[in-house]
Amino acid sequence: TQLLEQSPQFLSIQEGENLTVYCNSSSVFSSLQWYRQEPGEGPVLLVTVVTGGEVKKLKRLTFQFGDARKDSSLHITAAQPGDTGLYLCAGSPPGTASKLTFGTGTRLQVTL
Template sequence: TQLLEQSPQFLSIQEGENLTVYCNSSSVFSSLQWYRQEPGEGPVLLVTVVTGGEVKKLKRLTFQFGDARKDSSLHITAAQPGDTGLYLCAGFITGANSKLTFGKGITLSVRP
């Protein structure tokens, strides 16, 4: 059972367009992280959100954590070719069996 569903799986857009991608679950998370991974490299942390309804901005990237802490979205304004990569979300659940679960990722391609 996939705990974290990311959508869409693939997205190809033109430079300058806006986009929103999603990370959804039926589980409640203590925190949720977004990573970007480029080919041949390891994932790099972009942001961590911990409070329901929280919005964080990183230049042209806007991250939102759902009010119920079950989902998150990533919005990119005026996408650039440098935004191309695999975007991963990872949710953390605390408790006796604390664990970090990754989604399968969203492959984004921004065409010049």
């Protein structure tokens, strides 16, 4: 079983601060996805990274896939209350494009 560990588990910050969430595994993934989930809703896809070392930006969010495709990070610049939610990374093992292994999740709260 391929495990994805996320850190930190919980993060409470004030509006305007920067933060980084980490997603680590001992296994290689062919691609890695980041989702955000709000209470009572399903996860919503933010980004997919497929190439080792790849960096993608989505407004104030920057995603990076590790060179060895075993880890990833999500950096948020100038966090806003609307960023509050559960952030989940999910990896596809090599050769299984349709299967996802989800990380343990990082719950972010941004206050005014």
